[in-house]
Amino acid sequence: MLTKEFINKLKYYHTKKEYxxxxxxxxxxxKKHPNSFFLCDxxxxxxxxxxxxxxxxxxxxKALNIEPxxxxxxxxxxxxxxxLNNLDEAKKYFLKQLKWIHLSQxxx
Numbered sequence: 001m002l003t004k005e006f007i008n009k010l011k012y013y014h015t016k017k018e019y020x021x022x023x024x025x026x027x028x029x030x031k032k033h034p035n036s037f038f039l040c041d042x043x044x045x046x047x048x049x050x051x052x053x054x055x056x057x058x059x060x061x062k063a064l065n066i067e068p069x070x071x072x073x074x075x076x077x078x079x080x081x082x083x084l085n086n087l088d089e090a091k092k093y094f095l096k097q098l099k100w101i102h103l104s105q106x107x108x
Contacts, residue, residue, distance in 0.1 A: 001033075002029065002033065002036065002038065002039070006025075006029065007038075009025065010022055010025065010026065010042060013025070014042075014046070019046050019049065019050055022042070022046055023043065023046055023047075026039050026042055026043050026046075027043065030043070035066050036066075037063050037066045037067050037070075040059045040060070040062040040063035040066065041059070041060070041063045041073065043059040044056045044057075044058075044059035044060040044062075044063060044076065044080075045076070047059065048076070048079075048080060048083075051083070053080040053081075053083045053084050054084070056076075056080050057077055057080045057081065060073050060076050060077045060080065061077065064077070071096075071097040074093045074094070074096045074097035075093070075094070075097050077093040078090045078091075078092075078093035078094040078097065081093065
């Protein structure tokens with residue numbers, strides 16, 4: 001389990017734009033907690049900030065494997081593919097996101 005102290009350290013890195021430290025510490029912790037949705041998401045987001053969209057997509061997909069119903073992650077993957085000008089893949093993930101939103105609204 002990730003400690004509050006560790007999460008606060010990552011937040012500090014993010015606030016100070018110390019992305020290399022954030023990535024290093026997150027990757028080390030991911031080795032201990034390979035099924036951490038939070039770590040995969042923070043790594044993906046950070047790589048997105050650094051405009052390394054290929055790596056961002058890898059981590060977003062890992063997060064999606066951990067939480068397959070995360071429509072927010074589908075949106076992030078779609079945006080990353082848009083940044084890479086891969087419209088077909090972006091469309092695929094945006095449609096997946098819309099499908100989940102539609103299904104969740106039907107359930108209400």
